[in-house]
Amino acid sequence: MSIATPAYKRILLKLSGEALMGDDAFGINRTTIERMVQEVAEVTRMGVEVAVVIGGGNIFRGVAGGAVGMDRATADYMGMLATVMNALALADAMNKQGLTARVMSAISIDQVVEPYVRPKALQYLEEGKVVVFAAGTGNPFFTTDTAAALRGAEIGAELVLKATKVDGVYSADPHKDPTATRYTKLTFDEAMVRNLGIMDATAFALCRDQKLPVKVFSIIKPGALKRVVMGEDEGTLVYA
Ligand SMILES: Nc1ncnc2c1ncn2[C@@H]1O[C@H](COP(=O)(O)OP(=O)(O)OP(=O)(O)O)[C@@H](O)[C@H]1O
Numbered sequence: 001m002s003i004a005t006p007a008y009k010r011i012l013l014k015l016s017g018e019a020l021m022g023d024d025a026f027g028i029n030r031t032t033i034e035r036m037v038q039e040v041a042e043v044t045r046m047g048v049e050v051a052v053v054i055g056g057g058n059i060f061r062g063v064a065g066g067a068v069g070m071d072r073a074t075a076d077y078m079g080m081l082a083t084v085m086n087a088l089a090l091a092d093a094m095n096k097q098g099l100t101a102r103v104m105s106a107i108s109i110d111q112v113v114e115p116y117v118r119p120k121a122l123q124y125l126e127e128g129k130v131v132v133f134a135a136g137t138g139n140p141f142f143t144t145d146t147a148a149a150l151r152g153a154e155i156g157a158e159l160v161l162k163a164t165k166v167d168g169v170y171s172a173d174p175h176k177d178p179t180a181t182r183y184t185k186l187t188f189d190e191a192m193v194r195n196l197g198i199m200d201a202t203a204f205a206l207c208r209d210q211k212l213p214v215k216v217f218s219i220i221k222p223g224a225l226k227r228v229v230m231g232e233d234e235g236t237l238v239y240a
């Protein structure tokens, strides 16, 4: 009997902050986060090295702060701090489920989390620990999708998995246009030219230039993460 092997050795998982809310209006839903962690644990047990970039949209979005008159850079730093809170909650849930998680922050908050140091992150991954990257890129005017592209390239991930509330990339935002249709695959250039809002253009461009493919899939769908890792037909592949 042949044992199925994962299609990837090292992945960068981008978890949407909004997906952490579950059915709540904001914040972190405990049941939801625990279920997500179970899915991550399943792929780490298969020997896949997992790094995570966590979003912050469930707590704060800098662009929203900017829109109501806040200084945009200040609002963005608040958004990055929101991702640190999500990262702490995620790592705590991972450690409670038997994984060993390490949070590394792009912003120095040494009493709370260790700083991002690339060789240390690589060491943790080689040791089978899950690394949760917090505070995005550490710079305002960026997003955690761009952080996922950046960290994915830095750690030599073979794939960026964008785990979100929708099951792939659509011809238009499916939450706004019920007639939108889902792509099975498309190139980064097609995604950018068609202005498909699932990821920002900076993230797409970085992945394209580094030839780092992105798989967009639903984190709400049970077993979808494992299916992506096994190389099965799931979600939408965006490639160079
Ligand atoms: N063409 C498209 N195909 C699919 N989804 C799209 C598209 N355009 C916009 N979206 C929207 O993008 C959302 C997914 O983005 P998501 O909320 O994961 O992004 P994020 O801003 O990176 O996450 P967060 O800030 O919550 O951490 C979907 O819920 C969907 O409404």
Ligand SMILES: O=c1ccn([C@@H]2O[C@H](COP(=O)(O)O)[C@@H](O)[C@H]2O)c(=O)[nH]1
Binding pocket: 017, 054, 055, 056, 057, 060, 061, 062, 063, 075, 076, 077, 078, 079, 080, 082, 083, 135, 136, 137, 138, 139, 140, 141, 142, 143, 144, 145, 146, 147
């Ligand atoms: O590199 C980064 C990453 C994030 N931000 C700010 O944080 C929020 C939350 O991140 P999402 O990607 O929207 O989940 C974002 O809106 C920015 O305000 C940042 O400034 N730099």
